Amino acid sequence: MAKKRKWWSGLLVLSLVGVLFTGCSTNNTASSPTNAPAATAAPAESAAPDATEAPAADGPVDGGTLVTSTFSDIVNLNPLLINDTSSGDVAQFVFAKLYNLDREGNVQAEDWSLAAELPEISEDGLSYTVKLKDTPKWSDGQPITADDVIYTIETGKNPETGSPLISQYDKVKTVEKIDDHTVKFTLSQIYAPFLYALVQEIVPAHILKDVKPTEIQTNAYGTDPAKTVTSGPWKWTAWKQGESHTLDADPNYWGTVKPHIAQIVYKIYADQNTEVQAIMKGDTDHISAIPVTQVEAVKADGDIDIIQKPGAQYEYVMFNFDGKNFPDSYGLFAGQKTRQAIAHALNRQGMVDNILKGVGALMNAPFLPDTWADPGDAAVNYDYNAETAKKLLAEDGWVADAKDGILTKDGHRFSFELQYNAGNSRREQVAAVIQQNLKDVGIEVTPKAIDFAAWIDQNVTPGKFQALLLAWSLNTPDPDAESIFSSKYFPPAGQNSGWYKNEKLDQLWVDGYSTVDQAERKEIYKEVGKEISTDLPYVFLYQYGQAIGTGPRVHWAEEDAPEPSLGYGQFFHAIKWWVTD
Amino acid sequence: MTEYLIRRVLQSVLVIFLITILTFLLIHAAPGGPTQVMLSPGLTPEIFEQQAKNLGLDQPIPVQYVRWIGDLLQGDLGYTFKNHIAVSDLLWPRIGNTVILMGSAWLVSLLIAIPWGIYNSTKVYGLSDQTASFISYLGFAMPTFWFGILLQQWLSLKLDWFPLSDMYTRGKEGDIGDLFMHLVLPITVLALGFLASYMKYARASMLEVLDQDYIRTARAKGVKERKVVFRHALRNALIPIITILGLDLPILVGGAALTENVFNWPGMGRWFVEMAGAREYSALMAVTIVTAVIVVIGNLLADILYAVVDPRVKLGKQGGKTA
Numbered sequence: 001m002a003k004k005r006k007w008w009s010g011l012l013v014l015s016l017v018g019v020l021f022t023g024c025s026t027n028n029t030a031s032s033p034t035n036a037p038a039a040t041a042a043p044a045e046s047a048a049p050d051a052t053e054a055p056a057a058d059g060p061v062d063g064g065t066l067v068t069s070t071f072s073d074i075v076n077l078n079p080l081l082i083n084d085t086s087s088g089d090v091a092q093f094v095f096a097k098l099y100n101l102d103r104e105g106n107v108q109a110e111d112w113s114l115a116a117e118l119p120e121i122s123e124d125g126l127s128y129t130v131k132l133k134d135t136p137k138w139s140d141g142q143p144i145t146a147d148d149v150i151y152t153i154e155t156g157k158n159p160e161t162g163s164p165l166i167s168q169y170d171k172v173k174t175v176e177k178i179d180d181h182t183v184k185f186t187l188s189q190i191y192a193p194f195l196y197a198l199v200q201e202i203v204p205a206h207i208l209k210d211v212k213p214t215e216i217q218t219n220a221y222g223t224d225p226a227k228t229v230t231s232g233p234w235k236w237t238a239w240k241q242g243e244s245h246t247l248d249a250d251p252n253y254w255g256t257v258k259p260h261i262a263q264i265v266y267k268i269y270a271d272q273n274t275e276v277q278a279i280m281k282g283d284t285d286h287i288s289a290i291p292v293t294q295v296e297a298v299k300a301d302g303d304i305d306i307i308q309k310p311g312a313q314y315e316y317v318m319f320n321f322d323g324k325n326f327p328d329s330y331g332l333f334a335g336q337k338t339r340q341a342i343a344h345a346l347n348r349q350g351m352v353d354n355i356l357k358g359v360g361a362l363m364n365a366p367f368l369p370d371t372w373a374d375p376g377d378a379a380v381n382y383d384y385n386a387e388t389a390k391k392l393l394a395e396d397g398w399v400a401d402a403k404d405g406i407l408t409k410d411g412h413r414f415s416f417e418l419q420y421n422a423g424n425s426r427r428e429q430v431a432a433v434i435q436q437n438l439k440d441v442g443i444e445v446t447p448k449a450i451d452f453a454a455w456i457d458q459n460v461t462p463g464k465f466q467a468l469l470l471a472w473s474l475n476t477p478d479p480d481a482e483s484i485f486s487s488k489y490f491p492p493a494g495q496n497s498g499w500y501k502n503e504k505l506d507q508l509w510v511d512g513y514s515t516v517d518q519a520e521r522k523e524i525y526k527e528v529g530k531e532i533s534t535d536l537p538y539v540f541l542y543q544y545g546q547a548i549g550t551g552p553r554v555h556w557a558e559e560d561a562p563e564p565s566l567g568y569g570q571f572f573h574a575i576k577w578w579v580t581d
Numbered sequence: 582m583t584e585y586l587i588r589r590v591l592q593s594v595l596v597i598f599l600i601t602i603l604t605f606l607l608i609h610a611a612p613g614g615p616t617q618v619m620l621s622p623g624l625t626p627e628i629f630e631q632q633a634k635n636l637g638l639d640q641p642i643p644v645q646y647v648r649w650i651g652d653l654l655q656g657d658l659g660y661t662f663k664n665h666i667a668v669s670d671l672l673w674p675r676i677g678n679t680v681i682l683m684g685s686a687w688l689v690s691l692l693i694a695i696p697w698g699i700y701n702s703t704k705v706y707g708l709s710d711q712t713a714s715f716i717s718y719l720g721f722a723m724p725t726f727w728f729g730i731l732l733q734q735w736l737s738l739k740l741d742w743f744p745l746s747d748m749y750t751r752g753k754e755g756d757i758g759d760l761f762m763h764l765v766l767p768i769t770v771l772a773l774g775f776l777a778s779y780m781k782y783a784r785a786s787m788l789e790v791l792d793q794d795y796i797r798t799a800r801a802k803g804v805k806e807r808k809v810v811f812r813h814a815l816r817n818a819l820i821p822i823i824t825i826l827g828l829d830l831p832i833l834v835g836g837a838a839l840t841e842n843v844f845n846w847p848g849m850g851r852w853f854v855e856m857a858g859a860r861e862y863s864a865l866m867a868v869t870i871v872t873a874v875i876v877v878i879g880n881l882l883a884d885i886l887y888a889v890v891d892p893r894v895k896l897g898k899q900g901g902k903t904a
Contacts, residue, residue: 162631218665270842281745453613
């Protein structure tokens, strides 16, 4: 199914409050799954404005240890199985990818990429020929060849492996070896976002080829540092479960650009609060997510450099269009005007200003602001206006009840439950604002926080809820979002959890990925933006981000600064960073 | 006595067995399985099914249970679903870390609380008693994580006297002096909590005994006050305290999730919460078993100690305490 994985982002902020306030209850920990967010093309000039604050001292020095941290341990480092932020983080250091993204989110063959040049795409757009460098080696000295690439794609595509890569390569018909360093991918249809599927780590065929696909998951490759052969600038030396990972620069690393930092310690803290304290104490040098509520305190500390910019993720309110979820099977959100009224009733700018402390940008369509697919003014913007909202609701037939002022239509009260994941303090606050805003126009909202795992299992995946407050993390800069809005992807097999159906949009999504011409695609996504912002399967709220913090020991040249808008952009060009004592 | 012990142990084995069945059913009944937590929610149900199959989670729960208990009887606590790491490799180091932390906090608080509580029972409402009451209130009222953060802000971030968190400084693993420095703050937090209750128990228990007729008799006989307190009163007053200590024993391995979080202590409490969120059934079962065993041992020890401190208590078939 999914053309492109877009991941529900819930857990980043979940751990802290969850753990602190629920104590020993069995719910609410942020353990593994999160999103591997990823890139979106951001204009160069807006890139990391604060980056220059990291003093560039006297140029790079070799050696030293960088301590970076997070608040959940890895699951598995085998690139076939990587599916959570922490494993993805560590993989950034120890694995080379076929291609890498540049700051603007373009696919590039960099010095540290396995591919020698950009892929050659055939006239018909169906085949991609990838030429590998002949220098890359695994950490055990074996060369990295076409066989490794083919093994990776074929094993990832094999349903028996249970690999999340299956959705990324479902349009690959064949992968062929042209010679030891050349691989040809043939697709079953033109699919523009495929280029991003080539930004991918490779696994060593010589180690894994005799392992049955069903046993990849329980194999020691990916969980035992001694048995995990890697391909990146650093190798995985040690893992103390739940405490830390040690990555040492690989003396035999094949790349022409060598890392300056001799050792990276990836530390695991109990939660975000503990992590923030640790960076202020100097126990860690780099953290990826400072909670919004703590940013001011960290700034006041003075020593910590903060990069704060919205990332590749956006939050929304999802309506459920399946009437079965409402009393008497009366779908409350059936009317387009009703949905538009709700959009007008919500004070989105207020949420950005007060809850996100300004680090966010309003959205009207599922495309990140300032990316090439951003429809701009073509999408309808709903200003915060309770009067307009009331007028639209009245036009749609809603009448205020004489007793309590709650709107009713055909004997049905406009009262619904808004679900979100427990422990996410941002969503908790946003839900409260939504409740108040809608109360002002006569709609009764009951916010309900649910344990993440239970919620996804019982409500989100099967599409059983009335309305949701949730976010998507975009793991590639490509605008295609068919798998979350098309009626081809109804629950439980698809991600269109709200059972939204719009035939015009269904077709537009297909058109959008069926050409590789960007100008043509831009026009199509403009049309998508117009239609989706009018019809509103979601009320799109805002793009938001995490603040990256770095301590005084870490340095980089301006062009190598962390880039929040890219997936794993907090480690952008880490190979060129250096540390001082 | 021996017969009594055997009977108790057999009972305990049965209880533990029932606990495992119940726990196994309960944790499997919790919505959302390990695969839901491992995989990003956006993937197709087929991937979830395949992963569940690869991990043996597609089997009926009774089959999974029999498999689990079979492994357990061979001393195998199972593997994590997430990354196929032996649960025993994860569990024992954490129990060790927790015992170090909780054990020292417990000892420190006992050494302070019991003598102080006894002393205060002889000088009720004196300055010392008032001070102790105040400290107890603080201990009861202050949330541990909050007190922990307060100590960190003041003694670590501001004054830099103690390390902020972790068990060892990086590169000094195994260094006792370093461990000691890292223990000071979390022990202070935990000991305050223990102190509050133990001091109250010791004092209350003593007061109750000191009011008894035989104490009055002893005093009337002209026995020295010191001897009255230590010889006559203390032995009796210790019984309820021992009960409390026995019941608290599981805390020593169970850990304190909040304190461990705040001080980033790699212990059991934190691990248990994490494993629960990840629906790591084997890990949760392992914790359950260990805790159940400790509870049973704690109770048993308390019963045996009764007999030691109070010769009137006879452990046996008839007329004895079998609590």
